[in-house]
């Protein structure tokens with residue numbers, strides 16, 4: 503398998519950490535969907551987005567999977583129901599998917615605001631739109647904090663909700679410490695610190711990229 507996309511992307515990184523967690527071997531092509539990398543990514547994904555997972559088992563040679571959720575769905579299937587980080591059915595599955603939806607949505611709003619701040623000259627940033635996106639980020643994480651049972655999100659068992667939220671928390675703290683350091687989310691903060699210290703996370707350090715340096719706090 504080959505994972506395409508730089509570990510600066512939280513969507514790529516959650517796939518990579520999951521691969522590490524499942525102890526699945528993979529190659530990594532660290533490429534950004536911006537600048538010089540855009541054409542390379544566009545040759546693989548029609549909308550030039552990462553992550554992409556290129557499969558290589560005999561029956562699926564060369565098949566490309568797009569979008570972190572679809573990729574993780576495939577990895578869960580390959581891991582088997584006993585190891586899968588998303589329960590197979592029922593209320594426990596719905597609960598994990600609900601938390602993932604809010605984590606993903608919050609992270610997408612953060613990325614939307616980052617793009618506005620990065621790609622538009624500062625003089626024409628549309629601040630009401632940035633403020634609205636960042637409020638959705640805060641509301642999403644506060645909801646997640648409220649849902650956290652402990653010691654894991656759903657209680658006794660670690661799920662993809664834990665892994666993804668920890669990856670996104672680290673991304674948020676890195677990109678917008680001015681927002682994340684002020685969020686009253688002690689459980690999410692502790693979750694992030696705990697998981698970042700584990701081998702699966704340590705094997706996939708957050709890579710830096712151009713978006714980070716120009717954004718202030």
Ligand SMILES: N[C@@H](CCC(=O)N[C@@H](CS)C(=O)NCC(=O)O)C(=O)O
Pocket residue numbers: 511512513535549550551552553568569570571613
């Ligand atoms: N829903 C997608 C989001 C992926 C995404 O937004 N990737 C970003 C990198 S963080 C990207 O490729 N952006 C380029 C673009 O959208 O043009 C997923 O979960 O994989």
